Amino acid sequence: MKFGKKLRRQMEDTLPQWRDKFLSYKDLKKLVSLISATQPPCSKAEAHFIHFLDAEIDKFNTFFVEMEEEFIIHQKELQERIKRVAEIYGVGGSQPLEEKYEAEMRKIRMEIVNFHGEMVLLVNYSSINYTVKLTSISGLAKILKKYDKRTGGLLRSPFIEKVLKQPFFTTDLISRLVKECENTMETLFPAVLDQYQTGEGGERTLIMAEQVFRNTVSALVTMKELRKGSSTYGHFSLPPLSLSLPDLDLLQSCMLPSPITIV
Amino acid sequence: MHKWKEMETRLALPAVKVTVEQQLCKSGNSGVISSSLPELPVIVEERFPELPDSQLIPMDEMRNLLVSPYSPYVSNTGNAQNLHSSPSGFSSVFHHPPIVPHERHGNTNNTAINAGNSLSTYSCKGAFQASIDNFSKDSAEVAWSLDSVQGILNSDDDIPGSNPIQSSSVMITDDLNKKKEWWTNIENEDWKEILNDTTIVESQSKVVYPAAQTSPNVSILHSQIYQSIPCHSGDLIAVTSPLSTTTVAAKPRMRWTPELHECFVNAVDQLGGGEKATPKGVLKLMKVEGLTIYHVKSHLQKYRTARYRPDSSEGMSEKKATQSEEIPPLDPKKGIDLTEALRLQMEVQKRLHEQLEIQRNLQLRIEEQGKYLQVMFEQQCKSTMNKFNTPSTAEEPSSVSSDPIDMAAKTDTSINSKGAESSKQTATKRKMPELDPSNPSNADAIIGCRFFSLTLRWWQVLGKPFQEVV
Numbered sequence: 001m002k003f004g005k006k007l008r009r010q011m012e013d014t015l016p017q018w019r020d021k022f023l024s025y026k027d028l029k030k031l032v033s034l035i036s037a038t039q040p041p042c043s044k045a046e047a048h049f050i051h052f053l054d055a056e057i058d059k060f061n062t063f064f065v066e067m068e069e070e071f072i073i074h075q076k077e078l079q080e081r082i083k084r085v086a087e088i089y090g091v092g093g094s095q096p097l098e099e100k101y102e103a104e105m106r107k108i109r110m111e112i113v114n115f116h117g118e119m120v121l122l123v124n125y126s127s128i129n130y131t132v133k134l135t136s137i138s139g140l141a142k143i144l145k146k147y148d149k150r151t152g153g154l155l156r157s158p159f160i161e162k163v164l165k166q167p168f169f170t171t172d173l174i175s176r177l178v179k180e181c182e183n184t185m186e187t188l189f190p191a192v193l194d195q196y197q198t199g200e201g202g203e204r205t206l207i208m209a210e211q212v213f214r215n216t217v218s219a220l221v222t223m224k225e226l227r228k229g230s231s232t233y234g235h236f237s238l239p240p241l242s243l244s245l246p247d248l249d250l251l252q253s254c255m256l257p258s259p260i261t262i263v
Numbered sequence: 264m265h266k267w268k269e270m271e272t273r274l275a276l277p278a279v280k281v282t283v284e285q286q287l288c289k290s291g292n293s294g295v296i297s298s299s300l301p302e303l304p305v306i307v308e309e310r311f312p313e314l315p316d317s318q319l320i321p322m323d324e325m326r327n328l329l330v331s332p333y334s335p336y337v338s339n340t341g342n343a344q345n346l347h348s349s350p351s352g353f354s355s356v357f358h359h360p361p362i363v364p365h366e367r368h369g370n371t372n373n374t375a376i377n378a379g380n381s382l383s384t385y386s387c388k389g390a391f392q393a394s395i396d397n398f399s400k401d402s403a404e405v406a407w408s409l410d411s412v413q414g415i416l417n418s419d420d421d422i423p424g425s426n427p428i429q430s431s432s433v434m435i436t437d438d439l440n441k442k443k444e445w446w447t448n449i450e451n452e453d454w455k456e457i458l459n460d461t462t463i464v465e466s467q468s469k470v471v472y473p474a475a476q477t478s479p480n481v482s483i484l485h486s487q488i489y490q491s492i493p494c495h496s497g498d499l500i501a502v503t504s505p506l507s508t509t510t511v512a513a514k515p516r517m518r519w520t521p522e523l524h525e526c527f528v529n530a531v532d533q534l535g536g537g538e539k540a541t542p543k544g545v546l547k548l549m550k551v552e553g554l555t556i557y558h559v560k561s562h563l564q565k566y567r568t569a570r571y572r573p574d575s576s577e578g579m580s581e582k583k584a585t586q587s588e589e590i591p592p593l594d595p596k597k598g599i600d601l602t603e604a605l606r607l608q609m610e611v612q613k614r615l616h617e618q619l620e621i622q623r624n625l626q627l628r629i630e631e632q633g634k635y636l637q638v639m640f641e642q643q644c645k646s647t648m649n650k651f652n653t654p655s656t657a658e659e660p661s662s663v664s665s666d667p668i669d670m671a672a673k674t675d676t677s678i679n680s681k682g683a684e685s686s687k688q689t690a691t692k693r694k695m696p697e698l699d700p701s702n703p704s705n706a707d708a709i710i711g712c713r714f715f716s717l718t719l720r721w722w723q724v725l726g727k728p729f730q731e732v733v
Contacts, residue, residue: 072519120615123616
């Protein structure tokens with residue numbers, strides 16, 4: 001159950017509030033094995049599996065949509081704040097005070113970056129759950145196939161179709177938000193920083209301890225691993241991930257260990 | 264015989280539903296559910312007896328079904344905004360039956376138009392896109408539900424307190440094709456005249472109406488249907504609940520969009536700000552059909568939280584907020600450090616997002632192609648079995664073997680093209696190729712299998728070029 005292990009690791013690193021929102025892969029697997037235990041697989045067990053799957057999906061959907069809503073609100077608020085700060089403390093503003101301006105902008109920047117990170121993590125989370133679902137359903141399909149060649153295969157695609165159109169998988173909105181956020185950030189960050197060499201990594205470490213950043217890096221790493229040539233490569237597997245992010249390992253090593261270990 | 268039993272169960276359902284509904288109302292859940300639940304069994308009831316006979320359910324009948332149980336509840340809503348609450352209750356009906364989605368990726372326009380036409384047909388007050396979305400999905404998915412229902416009820420599976428239909432979305436189908444045919448008939452006849460939309464009916468492929476639409480399409484819908492409303496560009500899309508109707512607590516979820524939120528903010532500002540504005544007032548000002556006071560209430564709450572505690576806007580960012588406050592005012596150099604670190608973080612995040620997007624597109628395409636293959640395979644089998652007796656000629660193999668190459672070629676080009684959407688379209692169009700059924704024979708079965716495995720192998724080969732795209 002290599003996938004399960006990877007999943008668990010990702011979950012450990014994830015934002016604490018999100019941990020229970022992942023589809024419980026373990027439980028799904030258990031159910032699938034339960035189904036295979038009955039011979040031939042009785043529809044009751046199957047129904048139970050699907051029932052459970054649906055409940056999970058529902059839970060996930062709720063979470064996703066609510067997070068989406070909050071992101072929308074938050075995004076708007078950030079934009080408002082930026083405007084306000086520029087108006088008040090900015091160069092042409094009513095109380096031009098560069099120090100204050102800088103401080104506020106710094107705060108805002110940090111928030112924005114983290115906000116962006118959160119959104120991306122939500123997308124990642126959605127992708128993971130999709131994979132979990134896929135895996136569990138194909139597990140079920142494999143079992144069913146043994147006993148009924150035809151229905152086993154057929155079971156899968158309608159499910160996947162359904163899964164696809166679930167709100168949590170239609171992440172277009174969030175992607176749009178992310179892009180908007182990125183655009184905002186472009187204007188926010190000072191243009192060129194190359195001349196300022198960073199002497200110490202103190203602040204950087206502080207940043208990297210930030211929950212969101214950790215999760216992002218961890219998500220990338222996990223994704224990379226998941227898509228490495230796996231033994232169960234089939235025609236539904238995704239190709240290996242080729243990331244041109246050479247510092248990924250470096251980043252990982254910079255990260256402080258997680259304060260909380262999840263059993 | 265068991266059919267009668269099933270029907271009885273259906274008829275017994277309303278009682279169950281009403282109880283649940285009352286509970287839900289008590290628990291103060293979104294009132295949208297209130298009028299919706301009892302409708303479900305009625306609909307299925309009507310459909311169910313017809314299906315085995317492959318009869319068509321006239322759309323008028325369906326409409327009456329939808330309207331009639333609905334009317335007693337209109338008065339129940341007791342809301343000033345009758346228009347808003349009742350239709351929204353309407354929408355949640357269609358979340359419940361188990362679903363086989365009809366699929367059309369990225370073709371959101373159809374949904375808008377479809378919904379638009381359906382809306383004009385169904386004269387329920389203010390019935391809006393979401394409900395019709397779900398309804399069309401619903402009718403389309405009856406085939407699925409029938410089988411699942413049969414499967415469950417055959418095994419005497421009586422899950423107390425919940426709709427058997429709900430709990431069963433197991434697809435144990437013997438004659439899926441038969442249902443498909445039935446559905447195509449319905450589609451072609453009734454929906455054609457109702458919808459007047461050939462783009463919907465044209466495809467024999469399944470059509471799915473994603474729960475969330477991108478705003479432009481829905482704006483079209485809104486502007487078509489509703490009079491000019493200040494917020495008409497806002498998108499109101501109720502979210503469907505998942506695969507089956509399992510949990511009665513699966514309330515229809517509002518899916519907010521930035522535009523809608525903008526509208527909301529305007530209304531709030533007009534009313535004097537977040538603190539002064541009342542949900543009722545905001546709702547009135549927004550004038551968005553289908554929005555209920557509960558939606559507005561919860562949204563307003565979130566808004567207030569975000570506004571008046573900008574540093575720790577939502578629970579999630581509390582931790583970060585504390586950390587950010589701990590950072591003392593920095594001198595310029597450290598400020599630069601910070602900024603650069605942030606920039607790095609941003610880079611990483613952007614990268615992750617990119618990868619996720621790519622991954623998602625790949626997954627979608629894989630699924631679609633897989634489905635396509637499946638359909639092809641089934642068609643092959645069907646044509647083999649149907650015309651078992653007629654003499655065979657040698658033409659079939661060539662047409663068959665050209666197909667995978669064709670498809671592979673198309674896939675190849677579509678992979679290399681940037682737009683994932685267009686490739687999906689291509690695949691969709693190729694969904695139901697006209698196979699020449701003229702030479703059925705025993706050999707066809709073998710050819711069919713060979714074809715399938717050939718295409719499969721193509722897929723594995725095609726996996727390699729993906730790397731270049733990535």
